[in-house]
Amino acid sequence: MATSVLDAKEAGANGVGTAGARVMKALVYHGPGKFGWEDKPRPVLLEASDAIVRITTSTICGTDLHILKGDVPTVVDGRILGHEGIGVVEEIGSAVTEVKVGDKVILSCITACLKCDFCKRGMYSHCRSGGWILGNTIDGTQADYVRIPQANGSLYKFPEGGDEEALVMVSDILPTGFECGVLNGKVKPGDSMAIVGAGPVGLAVLLTAQFYSPGAIYMIDLDDKRLAVAKKFGATAVINSTDGKAVERAMELTGGAGVDVAVEAVGVPATFDICQSIVAAGGSVANVGVHGKPVSLHLEKLWDRNISITTRLVDTVTTPMMLKVIASGKIDPKQLATHRFALSDILKAYDTFGNAAREGALKVILRA
Amino acid sequence: MATSVLDAKEAGANGVGTAGARVMKALVYHGPGKFGWEDKPRPVLLEASDAIVRITTSTICGTDLHILKGDVPTVVDGRILGHEGIGVVEEIGSAVTEVKVGDKVILSCITACLKCDFCKRGMYSHCRSGGWILGNTIDGTQADYVRIPQANGSLYKFPEGGDEEALVMVSDILPTGFECGVLNGKVKPGDSMAIVGAGPVGLAVLLTAQFYSPGAIYMIDLDDKRLAVAKKFGATAVINSTDGKAVERAMELTGGAGVDVAVEAVGVPATFDICQSIVAAGGSVANVGVHGKPVSLHLEKLWDRNISITTRLVDTVTTPMMLKVIASGKIDPKQLATHRFALSDILKAYDTFGNAAREGALKVILRA
């Protein structure tokens, strides 16, 4: 079944738009607000480092909703969305050595060539030929099949006995929460921390922060339902910020000191502002949210507070570590999955996920 | 000569404002724009942890100019200014064990009790009973004598054979440049770095950055004279930012990548803005400047750039390391001293330092 890369290139050249092309279904973007579950040609190998993966489980990310609103200009008409998933390797190019046809794999949201200067520094997010490209500048994972460039650096073997609903969280949300929130925030045993935003990514921060045994984790959000989930996931206190008094509450809870680590997991100025207002002297503000506009940074108050502020697009360099921790049973990422749909029902899944508050949705699982 | 703490307290109680008080000269602040070289009572021991030091060398900090403008509300009428100096220990309280009467000492701008939670974490800047208090909330070092609280943590023995003009830079400017700029900026061998602001603190960053062998150091300033000094101090290239094109120049010099480390050593929004515009993906912005207003932080551009931004009031925890490096001859801080005055001519020294650009002044040395 494995096609050689030369054959595949030929097939690709001929196949697209011809009668001979094998057809599949995919979630296709057609500009702001327009998208559908449509026929598309099955992807073919284009480079020696590519793999073709048949999707068995996928999911939807908050970023996909941004794309659908037209907020992400790199995504053009005709693009297949999605950057998360589990699947089975169908074909590999001649330079692919780390997976073989038939392997079940976890797809990483970040494509890593492993060879460029950024990859060698562990900054896969800025890979010269990769980074976040899936469902962005190339077709993505909300489809029957997906082409994965740089397969050696972008696929992880699905562990024996693993659960697809749990491990699809490893594609993006868990390493994002862990690397951007927990590692950048330098969470240490006994620390006090606050997470602003109890959506899926904020909850991923909450789960993975517990790898380092902080003493107190305060979850701040506008939605009591999500705060209740946060409590269940290990938050030691929750703060509903609807009344605009989250800062006061956090300062009270910390005896006026502020938190050692404040994680921004929303992406708007107001939530960043909470973080910079509650971080203790010597503490860290770890930004996880995707921002669309500048924020006002109060250096006139912070210049002598010995704090750090970090930003990060997930590098997924901790994915091997994440898989080991999950294997040990330390966390159960499956809790993040609230709704299940057939992949072919993805339009319903988008409706549910797009109304997350109403539906009580965290991550929606799409099974092929 | 050493007076016991109880005697000293009594002397203090009696001495102030009485005929019996020993008098000294000091630079006294009387509100915005008003100050003089005046008679003041000699300080006396107030606590068991105090030492009284006779000043032999002092200097003026940019912060002192801010105080004189009325920008630092914690400084009240009657306050003796100054937080830098070399001197000789005249008296010690009963809890002082690390220096003895007659020792020549370097005074730290930061007062550290060593016992509070912040001091134990190495954050002397936020010491519960200290931090920056000299010449701020208590009388300072631009005087014949000064009382040093928490003498065990706030005085360093003057090394044998040391040079007072070189070592007075250890009171503040060298650890400030090193800790806030170089360490927080995580300068590594081969790194590219830019320092925005070629004043004394920016030059201290430049000198101490070389402890870690960066590959390129770009100095950015408006003043060609200061840039010429920076060249002499080791800058590999200089950028005069008068034309508003510093960002373009820095990007050119780095082949479009930006710098690994950008150090803000001025304290205004425009210079912070240069820093956030030129920092490379994966790089650091280390703020050293004292800011009076918020800055606009472009999270919409930076959220996925994997950068860190740090602030810090100097902790002076690296002072022992600094003394070892200076002893080894690696840097010559004396180059920072451009003008010399008798301590009693401090008003002239303020005039020179207050017109630093015109005078070509960096640090002015005051010798008692």
Next chain:
Amino acid sequence: MATSVLDAKEAGANGVGTAGARVMKALVYHGPGKFGWEDKPRPVLLEASDAIVRITTSTICGTDLHILKGDVPTVVDGRILGHEGIGVVEEIGSAVTEVKVGDKVILSCITACLKCDFCKRGMYSHCRSGGWILGNTIDGTQADYVRIPQANGSLYKFPEGGDEEALVMVSDILPTGFECGVLNGKVKPGDSMAIVGAGPVGLAVLLTAQFYSPGAIYMIDLDDKRLAVAKKFGATAVINSTDGKAVERAMELTGGAGVDVAVEAVGVPATFDICQSIVAAGGSVANVGVHGKPVSLHLEKLWDRNISITTRLVDTVTTPMMLKVIASGKIDPKQLATHRFALSDILKAYDTFGNAAREGALKVILRA
């Protein structure tokens, strides 16, 4: 009740050996194998930095057994043993600011002046005037009262609502396990680790390693009872090394890779040898045990294995962190307490602790 330091010194001068001296009971060492629960004068303040503490809870350390065998030559005839305990501050010298009379406190096994070069670097273990001196070069805590030098750096406030049996473990065993085993071993989430020695210190390593969520913790010991305890405390697998096959078993469990972290918690060549034989390429051997003779280090096998080997006398710098983690309920150190005695029954307690295997003893609690 607080006596001034001068009065105290006088009292001390007069008090020892006179009719007026206040008497207490203490466990006194008189050379190898000889010791008793005897009358001793109550300690008095000798330095301004001293505190006198009335013991409410104490315990016995494995090191005390070594002393009794005559293995610790710094301990001389007449010495009161013990370096762990909880108590109430009875008197303080004039330089003591961090605790006050009446405070309930945890006594640290390490005395720290906080002012010397080692203390400033966080190496309290090598404090120029402290380190491990309690129950070693000065009288210790197995007594009704104890004099604590450098009280500012050597006492920790007992947290409100705390449990004495749990918190007496903070005097020594928990920071020892954590600093020497876990921190030095650089335990990371998902790591595999082995602890050789399931005595109290090895179990302290086991408990505190879980602050960092290792993926697998193998406990190796000769005693099935202790291994059963280890299982209960969180070991993922146990290895009885009686058959001399611990190395083989550990290699099997790790698929031939060896462990990321091997902790030596016994102090003999054979157990160190297990550690160096099972450490993975890139891993760490963290020595916790007290050794009496050299070991053979197989550099001919290890020179290219990219490993680190560390030694450490506990610094107790993590005690504040430890107290925060315990307050959060993350671990329950009380599980380490297996037997309870009145302090006055300490000879029975020594008998039990000295036959730990037979008695199934871990830590014995002594309550005043």
Next chain:
Amino acid sequence: MATSVLDAKEAGANGVGTAGARVMKALVYHGPGKFGWEDKPRPVLLEASDAIVRITTSTICGTDLHILKGDVPTVVDGRILGHEGIGVVEEIGSAVTEVKVGDKVILSCITACLKCDFCKRGMYSHCRSGGWILGNTIDGTQADYVRIPQANGSLYKFPEGGDEEALVMVSDILPTGFECGVLNGKVKPGDSMAIVGAGPVGLAVLLTAQFYSPGAIYMIDLDDKRLAVAKKFGATAVINSTDGKAVERAMELTGGAGVDVAVEAVGVPATFDICQSIVAAGGSVANVGVHGKPVSLHLEKLWDRNISITTRLVDTVTTPMMLKVIASGKIDPKQLATHRFALSDILKAYDTFGNAAREGALKVILRA
């Protein structure tokens, strides 16, 4: 000129030992003491990730001498030696993307696939399909041509304007000194350090230690000529250990404290013993030497000294940093080259290098 991988494989299959095989010259090992400059077939591409490099500069390593003595059993009869060199890429396999035919390149002594678990952790030395294989388990660089497997991870572009004699030191000796000695030794500004062994690798430690501005560097060796070189290279003091008093001298020089960092750069028990005897409390022993037998580690003295001992086979992960530092002119590795030969005169070069003490040889340069 670039041959496709399939063609190359065919050529390889046919070419070896046939009339059509292209012939080259190489230094070939034939068992202990036996070697010659002989005809060998030119290497051909065997894998898609291979490159063929024409050698322009090579050199000899101390390890090559060990091989010739028969000390390295993985090296078999017929093997071409050498793991250092500069050359020009002649052919590349289809998976090679980081260099192209005609590129001048630095060859790394370590072969790195970049894709395995060890490579992803930055431990190229333990690469699952690489590590130190050149001139060991596969043919090496003392030849007209060499096949470089995993070319993407094992070749570095020769910088424009670079000097071949300087940059051939980047193949092995400089990263070895830096990673195994300086980084593992955790050299910090102001530190005192001792390097035991002033051979080429010890001198590489000396040069690269200066990236971090230690305050004192003591070089210890038996040979006054080498010690004189060390002085010239930046050693602040030298100790001739012929009299067996190196430990006493080092302790004197450090005022009895010992050194913060002791680097073992010889590989015998006696030199390791010096290191463990002179390391200060809290210090590091970084092993660089290749050892053939165990050493006696004095844990009975060191268990409470808070030291670390590290071993490491060079990973060459710092090669990009090294190239940046060299480009900045911070060090001049060319000083390590003492003798020059034509590559075809390699037998003379071996004679000189094999009698390094007599000849005053450090590195011998072989130019094709």
